[in-house]
Amino acid sequence: MFIRTEKSIKEFIQFYPVVATLVIIHLALWLIIDFLHLPIGIRFYQWGAGNNLYIHEGEYWRLLSSILLHHGFMHAIFNSFALVLFGPALEQILGKGKFILAYFVAGFAGNIATYLIDPTAFYSYVGASGAIYGLFGIYVYMIVFRKDLIDQASSQVVLIIFVIGLIMTFLRPNINIYAHIFGFIGGFAIARLLLTNNVYPFSPTRNRRRTGTVQFDPNRWNKRRRLPRGLGTKVFWIIFGILVILGLLSRIL
Known part of the structure; x- marks a missing residue:
């Protein structure tokens, strides 16, 4: 479920348009706000960043x-990377509309909890972490109640990454803990409504059937494997580890 098999970025966008659009928005906003410091970007940040006092005022x-x-390149790239890894399978399972609903409901749940705990606090908070933890909430619901939708290996990956992320939530500074926790709860709570009887497990071949790109190759069994078995999983953990280390260094340096 979490090993990318798309042949190109174009194919990824074609198969998972919602995830791709969200990632593009994340990086585009970071570009105009933090990198280019464009006035329109700075104004949008000031207008759109979470702030309990401003929310309290309407x-x-x-x-x-x-x-x-x-806020910052590592923040944008880390959340975007997590979305690219864990979003596509859910976009296929839920469908575009339900995925968008789940993403923003979970993010809203994390932010509303942050607001209700201290409605008049004057500090800013931004990021898709609450929404991404909501995706984990849906996966955990599947692991507990809908085992027919997720295989054992994917369940182990979800639980390991979730536990690591939860630990990092309490160890790293400047983290909106409430957004992470209540984003997860929001995703878990809405999962029952989204995972109705007409949903099916993730399948990479389903995308290709829709686009008509499945072809029968009579010599497919005679071809050697281009990649060693298990290499994709190793690459996943290497990339994830590098991003975690970079994230920690960005907080220290």
């Missing part, structure tokens, strides 16, 4: 707009 849109904003 600027409720911040509960949603802050999900799309990030």
